[in-house]
Amino acid sequence: MIRFAVIGTNWISHAFCQAAHTTRLLKLTAVYSRTLDTARSFAEQYAVTDCYDNLEAMADNPDIDAVYIASPNSLHASQAELFLKQGKHVAGEKPLASNIDEVRHLIEIALANNVVLMEAMKTRYLPNLQISRETLPSLGKIRRAHFSFCQYSSRYQKYLDGETPNTFNPEFSNGSLMDIGIYPLTAAIELFGKPEQVSASGSLLESGVDAHGSLTLKYEGFEVLVSHSKVSDGLTPSDIQGEAGALLIEQISDCRTVTRIIRGEAPEKLGITQPENTLEYEAKAFAELIQNRQYQHPGLVATQIISEIMTDARKMIGVVYPADRSS
Structure with missing residues (x-):
């Protein structure tokens, strides 16, 4: 059983956790939110007691194998990097990162640490x-x-x-x-x-x-x-x-x-x-990538193509993010 943590306590986090449990391959064991009360409120619905308001502390937990990230888009890259470097597998909600530079950086880290990095893009797995x-x-x-x-x-x-x-x-x-x-x-x-x-x-x-x-x-x-x-x-x-x-x-x-x-x-x-909760397919895909130790997979290729297109498209229409300036 793959023990995973969740970052973020919104509706999509609930949908993923419910989908993950239907696979019988993933088990929620920890929850992070900016406040402990919010984390506990979410966790009690899944009989989970391990709650955090500190990401570094959660990343240090040896009883967590993987993490699902459903925070605001601008935080995806930094949070994924933290957990990848700690040897945790990461499923990051779409978009995986703010731009193509961040995506490529995360892939390099994942491959260097022999962990799975997957964009949680449900459409890809339907x-x-x-x-x-x-x-x-x-x-x-x-x-x-x-x-x-x-x-x-x-x-x-x-x-x-x-x-x-x-x-x-x-x-x-x-x-x-x-x-x-x-x-x-x-x-x-x-x-x-x-x-x-x-x-x-x-x-x-x-x-x-x-x-x-x-x-x-x-x-x-x-x-x-x-x-x-x-x-x-x-x-x-x-x-x-x-x-x-x-x-x-x-x-x-x-x-x-x-x-x-x-x-x-x-x-x-x-x-x-298909089931009403179509996240079941991406959750199963994530678990199977981990089981098969498939660190380089087709999803990473597609994620890079899509991120590059979106990064270029935003330049064409004039949408600029803080992450673009730092890149």
């Missing part, structure tokens, strides 16, 4: 994304694709009211692309690989982060449009268009349904029914 990949040849020559994730943020009204919630604050390495644009971008990279060329556009808020935007990924013979927004809702599925037919993917972050439509034929449902 069965329905794999089914989509296997279906591509049946669509004929691919000509276009559009992957979209647009979701009105529950915190946007606070921003409009004059507050600066983390999700709209560049100090926390946030914004539309980093928060939700990474999902459709991940799907595109997993299905088609590294593009030959990337262009980006977006609309900035006064705080300095992007409210919404798009990426155009150019491949040989076709291009992929990636759309994202935190200030509007998108209601259409993502699609891949080939000369013989098209593939529709509902809710690209979870790939809830996959439908193939070959020209002249009736629509065909291909996707399986």
Whole structure:
């Protein structure tokens, strides 16, 4: 059994812990929060008594094998580095770090210490994304694709009211692309690989982060449009268009349904029914990487491609984080 700790006590931490326990390979043994009371409140729901408000103390605990990091984006890199250097395996919530320099640095540390580093990007590990990949040849020559994730943020009204919630604050390495644009971008990279060329556009808020935007990924013979927004809702599925037919993917972050439509034929449902908590797949992948001592794995390659694209895209639209200046 892999004993893991969690950093952060928000809803995504609960989702990961619940998913981890369903694998029967991972067991939550410690919780960190900025305050002990918050850590204890979270921990008691999992019968865990080992709580911390000091990260260095938790990293020194020999009874912790791995850590799941779900803190604000700007803290991911420094926290991951601390635990990697202590020989702990790390699953860092997406995005793994603020920019490509931080990502490369973390990978170097992980490989040097023979520990697993994994970006906790659920889309990458979904069965329905794999089914989509296997279906591509049946669509004929691919000509276009559009992957979209647009979701009105529950915190946007606070921003409009004059507050600066983390999700709209560049100090926390946030914004539309980093928060939700990474999902459709991940799907595109997993299905088609590294593009030959990337262009980006977006609309900035006064705080300095992007409210919404798009990426155009150019491949040989076709291009992929990636759309994202935190200030509007998108209601259409993502699609891949080939000369013989098209593939529709509902809710690209979870790939809830996959439908193939070959020209002249009736629509065909291909996707399986995935569990409501789709983090189960990433949790299992993390555990298996640790069990197999697979420190260099395909997820790291994809994470670097995606981080490099997002770093370049932010330069194009003018989003700058503190981590960019230090890099």
